[in-house]
Amino acid sequence: EPTALWGGRFSSGPAEAMAALSLSTHFDWRLARYDIAGSRAHARVLHGANLLTADELTGMIEALDVLEADVVSGAFTPVLADEDVHTALERGLMDRAGKDLGGKLRAGRSRNDQIATLFRMYLRDAARFIAGGVLDVVEALLFQAQRHPDAAMPGRTHLQHAQPVLLAHHLLAHTQSLLRDVDRLRDWDKRAAVSPYGSGALAGSSLGLDPAAIAAELGFDAPAENSIDGTASRDFAAEFAFAVAMLGVNLSRIAEEVIIWTTAEFAYATLDDAWATGSSIMPQKKNPDVAELTRGKSGRLIGNLTGLLATLKAQPLAYNRDLQEDKEPVFDSVDQLKLLLPAIAGMLSTLTFHTDRLAELAPAGFTLATDIAEWLVREGVPFRVAHEAAGDCVRRAEDRGVGLADLTDAELAEVNPSLTPKVREVLTVTGSIASRDAYGGTAPQRVAEQRDRVVRRIEEY
Numbered sequence: 001e002p003t004a005l006w007g008g009r010f011s012s013g014p015a016e017a018m019a020a021l022s023l024s025t026h027f028d029w030r031l032a033r034y035d036i037a038g039s040r041a042h043a044r045v046l047h048g049a050n051l052l053t054a055d056e057l058t059g060m061i062e063a064l065d066v067l068e069a070d071v072v073s074g075a076f077t078p079v080l081a082d083e084d085v086h087t088a089l090e091r092g093l094m095d096r097a098g099k100d101l102g103g104k105l106r107a108g109r110s111r112n113d114q115i116a117t118l119f120r121m122y123l124r125d126a127a128r129f130i131a132g133g134v135l136d137v138v139e140a141l142l143f144q145a146q147r148h149p150d151a152a153m154p155g156r157t158h159l160q161h162a163q164p165v166l167l168a169h170h171l172l173a174h175t176q177s178l179l180r181d182v183d184r185l186r187d188w189d190k191r192a193a194v195s196p197y198g199s200g201a202l203a204g205s206s207l208g209l210d211p212a213a214i215a216a217e218l219g220f221d222a223p224a225e226n227s228i229d230g231t232a233s234r235d236f237a238a239e240f241a242f243a244v245a246m247l248g249v250n251l252s253r254i255a256e257e258v259i260i261w262t263t264a265e266f267a268y269a270t271l272d273d274a275w276a277t278g279s280s281i282m283p284q285k286k287n288p289d290v291a292e293l294t295r296g297k298s299g300r301l302i303g304n305l306t307g308l309l310a311t312l313k314a315q316p317l318a319y320n321r322d323l324q325e326d327k328e329p330v331f332d333s334v335d336q337l338k339l340l341l342p343a344i345a346g347m348l349s350t351l352t353f354h355t356d357r358l359a360e361l362a363p364a365g366f367t368l369a370t371d372i373a374e375w376l377v378r379e380g381v382p383f384r385v386a387h388e389a390a391g392d393c394v395r396r397a398e399d400r401g402v403g404l405a406d407l408t409d410a411e412l413a414e415v416n417p418s419l420t421p422k423v424r425e426v427l428t429v430t431g432s433i434a435s436r437d438a439y440g441g442t443a444p445q446r447v448a449e450q451r452d453r454v455v456r457r458i459e460e461y
């Protein structure tokens with residue numbers, strides 16, 4: 001028996017290829033419990049509008065409860081003839097409530113306002129879940145920062161040695177971008193917390209139903225301001241897709257560093273066995289697959305965003321069936337992050353850093369040259385001259401194949417008379433790091449403050 005919700009004016013059912021194209025239960029079934037929650041709320045406003053008696057409301061809610069239990073247990077699932085999640089659930093309701101009662105629920109609602117509402121409900125839950133997973137990654141970075149409060153490393157720009165920094169400072173930098181991702185998801189939720197239920201197909205309802213009551217029951221802040229926009233707009237989905245694509249990009253930057261750090265050339269860190277894989281042919285291999293999959297999947301999240309934007313572009317108001325294509329890309333982004341986030345947190349928290357190696361490399365590549373220039377500035381030398389003098393020091397050290405600290409007092413004086421042996425106090429990694437003590441800088445005290453502020457922010461979430 002066909003279960004379509006729209007058979008009346010048709011003399012035949014859909015062609016096989018038509019039905020196959022139309023089908024969406026293979027991806028929208030994940031919205032089933034949200035649809036049932038919406039149905040409960042809708043039944044209550046039907047009762048409020050005297051369109052269901054008290055007994056009918058009780059019977060409807062009972063049938064919906066049974067249906068939900070059957071959905072959860074797997075006893076009730078969609079069949080091929082069910083066009084979408086709404087069609088399947090209506091069939092399930094009819095079976096449980098009977099056709100007379102079950103058939104009353106659809107009054108005053110359309111799949112257009114239903115799907116727009118359910119999609120928002122799902123994404124709001126997903127955003128909270130993902131934000132929790134991101135905070136676990138932040139915790140993993142914090143754990144490593146706490147474990148290595150004094151370890152120095154070469155800070156890089158252009159991937160070249162730039163200035164020494166604390167490893168904790170570098171790790172905490174990643175927590176900042178991730179916390180902005182969490183903030184973005186939370187801020188997004190303010191705009192997503194609007195319920196299109198009651199918008200009907202596009203024009204609103206004539207049955208005296210109260211959209212505000214449904215909105216409140218479903219945990220929204222307000223009903224849609226405009227029923228056409230309520231059913232037609234999907235910028236909430238695109239904005240969500242952006243927020244998680246940005247998250248993917250931020251994660252991929254961490255991932256790329258882990259991949260580099262665990263090479264033989266860098267040897268900054270070693271992956272824990274549980275968070276690495278081997279090679280089927282090369283027995284020595286230990287591969288950073290978590291990081292590589294993070295890097296790879298970040299491309300996929302970007303693709304989901306751009307694909308969705310392309311789907312939305314130039315659609316006239318209000319609902320168009322194109323909009324059925326809005327869900328899979330965003331569901332996919334959610335699914336990928338559910339897999340990724342715990343793996344990244346595990347990989348990062350179990351990483352072993354080789355702090356001796358990091359310390360040894362910290363001054364390499366003349367990373368203390370800026371310290372010479374800034375020391376001269378503090379002695380009253382104009383920066384232009386100081387920069388030149390520090391460059392001269394680098395050239396001399398490079399020619400002799402030694403480090404900056406190995407230049408003799410005589411050589412320093414030759415470069416610039418102001419360059420007295422006192423400059424040696426900043427020609428150590430520790431001295432250099434300690435000197436960068438402005439707010440946000442790499443001095444140990446400043447890094448400890450940054451860490452405390454991140455801890456406090458997490459506690460406030």
Ligand code: ARG
Nearest residue numbers: 024084111112115319323324
């Ligand atoms: N399955 C559709 C979607 O995901 C919702 C149903 C609206 N269908 C319709 N013919 N108006 O967008």
